[in-house]
Amino acid sequence: MGQVLEKLRGREWRQRQIRKISDKVFDRIKNESGRVNLAFEDLYISVLLVYNDINKHLPGPHFDPPLKETVRTLMLDCDINLDGELDREEFVKFIKLLTADTFNTVSQGLIIALVAAPTFALVTKRATEGVPGVGKVVQRLPNSVYASIVTLAVVMFQKSGQEIE
Template sequence: MGLFMSFMGKGGPNPSSQMISLVMGTLYGRFIEKDIQNFQDFHIAVLDIFNTFNSALPGKHFDVPPRSDIEACYTQWKDAPGLKKRKVFVNFITEYVNLNKLDDYTVLTGIVTPPAAMAVKKVGENVPQLKIIKAIPDVVFVPSATVLALISAKLSRRIFLKNLNP
């Protein structure tokens, strides 16, 4: 993971220009293999690159740039002559390959939820209407509650941020 970030020039000691050229050449070769006739093809190719990053590298993932930035890159790339197209693509990738960062709310939810789920399960076992909760093993209940809490925290955070920044 750190090696890839070093290749991209995003932390750690900067790699040699030959190494960056090798990585970018491979990415561009994969990108240019696709038959790009319009913006949709270009957008799909960029999404494929980010999907490849995220599926190949364990752990942290990379955010896909906004559609407007991809459109701006497409217009630059489309208008550029032969050899300049590669430079436009390389500049776009090095600028927009950013790590997906967890916010504090997600981390806090992940820490607080398991003990809270155990407490809720213990209380729920004593409620007559929730006697069925005894049948669910702790090994299933706690991770399920944690995953649901993380999903709801992530979704509510996105909805809240979207309402603040329309």
């Protein structure tokens, strides 16, 4: 539960996740290419790796990486020293700009799954009283258990919807 609450804190969690993903990808590309900074070709490969990590590790829909033209434009905006390559700090800034919308979508999905679903469950618990067989079982469950079951069902429903698309 502590991890869930940490994710709901928002900005700090997103910044840590972006930094962790960025550092991992930057180090991997730097070690493979043998260069200190990332040129455009290395940068685009790193964008693909970042989006692969985002799709693997963060809840939410599948996110397609941006087009090469978008990456090139954003690279020029983030290249502070105008050397045509991005160093580690420029790369982190680049990734923050590139993934801002992605993390907003993930955060909205977490809020729906972890705040709205339990609230909805508790509000609708009384509605199950009249359902034969199910109503008595639901009424005997503690509120926390019932809310957890409904939240789990919502999360599973969200994930199944993502797999179909």
